[in-house]
Amino acid sequence: MPTYNQAEAILQVQDVGVAYGDKQIIQNINFTEKDVLRPDQVQGQTIAFVGRSGRGKSTLFRSLAGLEKPTQGTILISDLDAQEQEGHPPLRGVREGDVGFVSQNYVLFRHKTIEQAMEFAMRKREDVSETEKGKMITQHLKDWGLYQVKDQYPNELSGGQRQRTAILEQVLSSTNYIIMDEPFSGLDVGNIQNVINAFKLINLSHELATIIFCTHDIELAVELADSLYVIGYPTKPGGGLDNVGTLVKHFDLKARGIAWSDQFSREHQLLVEEVKQAILDS
Numbered sequence: 711m712p713t714y715n716q717a718e719a720i721l722q723v724q725d726v727g728v729a730y731g732d733k734q735i736i737q738n739i740n741f742t743e744k745d746v747l748r749p750d751q752v753q754g755q756t757i758a759f760v761g762r763s764g765r766g767k768s769t770l771f772r773s774l775a776g777l778e779k780p781t782q783g784t785i786l787i788s789d790l791d792a793q794e795q796e797g798h799p800p801l802r803g804v805r806e807g808d809v810g811f812v813s814q815n816y817v818l819f820r821h822k823t824i825e826q827a828m829e830f831a832m833r834k835r836e837d838v839s840e841t842e843k844g845k846m847i848t849q850h851l852k853d854w855g856l857y858q859v860k861d862q863y864p865n866e867l868s869g870g871q872r873q874r875t876a877i878l879e880q881v882l883s884s885t886n887y888i889i890m891d892e893p894f895s896g897l898d899v900g901n902i903q904n905v906i907n908a909f910k911l912i913n914l915s916h917e918l919a920t921i922i923f924c925t926h927d928i929e930l931a932v933e934l935a936d937s938l939y940v941i942g943y944p945t946k947p948g949g950g951l952d953n954v955g956t957l958v959k960h961f962d963l964k965a966r967g968i969a970w971s972d973q974f975s976r977e978h979q980l981l982v983e984e985v986k987q988a989i990l991d992s
């Protein structure tokens with residue numbers, strides 16, 4: 711079982727709800743994720759959300775990314791610009807631009823080459839010099855298998871290359887948080903593997919790197935996540951399901967000893983069954 715510790719909170723969601731007009735979509739969303747520490751290893755966080763269609767995953771994600779203000783509650787993330795308190799960054803309310811967001815229907819710039827799109831993505835980063843930016847872009851394009859297509863336009867790329875470009879744009883533009891709404895949908899096996907490799911690169915890039923993603927592929931969620939939430943409709947006290955989404959289950963793969971594993975073990979498979987049941991029940 712891999713040893714790990716958990717340090718300060720890097721994401722704290724308190725009593726969040728979103729309503730459109732008088733239609734409540736999600737409510738009572740509460741969870742805290744902490745910085746995971748592993749000996750002799752840079753380890754980011756990978757948090758998965760699964761649940762039936764329409765239970766509010768995308769709605770929650772837009773709120774977590776600061777793109778939509780929740781009608782109730784607060785979302786706090788690490789404030790990396792502030793002075794550290796007791797050796798770690800304090801928390802503050804999330805704002806648009808804090809979190810990279812790759813939506814389900816991501817759009818790439820039609821008139822920019824891949825390299826130009828990366829330069830554009832990094833234009834607001836003041837923490838890196840222009841020379842450093844150029845070096846970072848080249849290194850990332852190589853690591854992500856996109857260097858050979860750097861002078862091409864999006865319409866000249868395969869679906870998988872486009873997906874990786876969309877993710878890399880967000881990785882380079884923002885600090886540590888990246889949210890991906892169904893990053894695997896519509897990809898073939900090879901391209902799924904490419905995105906999995908991209909997850910690994912993000913995880914190794916920074917101690918506080920935090921990937922939040924959702925998928926309908928439960929095996930993939932269990933393979934990649936170290937923390938997994940089921941969003942669904944809770945059971946009403948008298949039986950039957952409510953019709954507002956919330957977190958109905960949390961599975962901590964670290965505590966189960968199956969996070970960061972190269973093997974998909976029997977324990978992983980058992981967890982898949984548990985997660986599927988939790989989804990079906992909500």
Ligand SMILES: Nc1ncnc2c1ncn2[C@@H]1O[C@H](COP(=O)(O)OP(=O)(O)OP(=O)(O)O)[C@@H](O)[C@H]1O
Pocket residue numbers: 730735761762763764765766767768769770
């Ligand atoms: N702007 C909006 N105005 C009104 N209702 C909305 C709006 N956006 C989403 N909804 C409703 O909120 C509910 C949750 O939608 P959401 O897209 O968050 O679900 P989801 O879990 O991501 O679904 P899927 O897995 O199919 O992507 C749906 O009933 C949807 O119709």
